Amino acid sequence: MYRISDQQIDFILDDIRAHGITMESLQYDLLDHACIMIEQNLEDSGDFEQYYATVIRAFYRQELREIEEEALLLVRYGRHWKLSRNSFFLILFAVLIGPFIGYDGVWLAVHGSETGWGLPVEIWGSTLVFALFPLLLFLVLLLTPERLDPLIPRRSLILIGIRPFIKIVPPEPEVARGQ
Amino acid sequence: MTYPTELIKGTLKTIVLKLLADNKKMYGYEITQKVKELTADKILITEGALYPTLHALETEKLVTVEVEYIGKRVRKYYSLSPAGKAKTREKVKELANFMDTMSALLDIKPKLA
Numbered sequence: 219m220y221r222i223s224d225q226q227i228d229f230i231l232d233d234i235r236a237h238g239i240t241m242e243s244l245q246y247d248l249l250d251h252a253c254i255m256i257e258q259n260l261e262d263s264g265d266f267e268q269y270y271a272t273v274i275r276a277f278y279r280q281e282l283r284e285i286e287e288e289a290l291l292l293v294r295y296g297r298h299w300k301l302s303r304n305s306f307f308l309i310l311f312a313v314l315i316g317p318f319i320g321y322d323g324v325w326l327a328v329h330g331s332e333t334g335w336g337l338p339v340e341i342w343g344s345t346l347v348f349a350l351f352p353l354l355l356f357l358v359l360l361l362t363p364e365r366l367d368p369l370i371p372r373r374s375l376i377l378i379g380i381r382p383f384i385k386i387v388p389p390e391p392e393v394a395r396g397q
Numbered sequence: 398m399t400y401p402t403e404l405i406k407g408t409l410k411t412i413v414l415k416l417l418a419d420n421k422k423m424y425g426y427e428i429t430q431k432v433k434e435l436t437a438d439k440i441l442i443t444e445g446a447l448y449p450t451l452h453a454l455e456t457e458k459l460v461t462v463e464v465e466y467i468g469k470r471v472r473k474y475y476s477l478s479p480a481g482k483a484k485t486r487e488k489v490k491e492l493a494n495f496m497d498t499m500s501a502l503l504d505i506k507p508k509l510a
Contacts, residue, residue: 246471292453
């Protein structure tokens with residue numbers, strides 16, 4: 219069994235870095251993998267550099283750095299905040315109506331005892347008016363069949379900045395939920 | 398016969414999670430060899446697919462990493478976190494369900510031993 223020297227380990231590590239792998243954890247993974255393959259398959263009298271070139275070439279299609287790019291891509295994909303459509307509308311409803319309900323509560327706490335715990339018409343009126351839009355969204359969500367929902371397309375993405383931040387996922391199909 | 402990468406890609410996370418569930422802790426090379434052995438060389442996991450997947454699982458906190466120094470080099474052992482154990486059950490169930498659905502869809506009759 220071939221035994222890799224410390225100098226050869228440095229050589230592999232430098233080569234991995236030079237080929238665009240900047241993440242330390244990935245460098246260690248690839249280094250260990252390459253070392254094991256060399257130690258298990260190269261003969262004692264074999265040409266280390268030549269065999270290493272063959273081993274590392276088998277790790278990628280075009281360039282070694284595509285491994286790091288793929289790793290970053292998978293992590294970025296996993297970081298999406300996934301929301302079901304129902305949750306999305308619930309949150310939207312809470313965000314839109316919440317401030318009005320909150321204001322009404324604070325107003326009652328401050329002035330309630332003076333006015334006999336009744337809200338003036340302009341306050342409950344504005345709450346009602348501004349609640350109508352979110353209420354309408356909520357009703358449409360509940361009453362409109364899945365494919366005809368006019369407010370939000372299936373698999374829509376909310377763009378904040380340059381890439382999707384929130385991914386709205388459609389409800390799971392029947393098959394995926396189990397028989 | 399080796400299965401094409403396209404078929405394996407969507408199931409790689411499940412494969413890795415299940416292997417870690419069955420073997421407590423493993424390092425990258427060991428995972429590739431175990432898959433090769435269990436599938437009689439029909440599934441060959443490439444380094445370019447395995448390490449990004451392990452990195453993603455680590456970021457999602459589904460696996461934990463233990464480091465062992467072998468002379469000058471570092472060996473990373475991966476094992477399941479508690480969240481990873483729950484995720485493994487979920488992913489295996491999902492894949493089994495998917496296979497049933499595909500069998501029904503493609504009208505594949507189960508082979509009798």
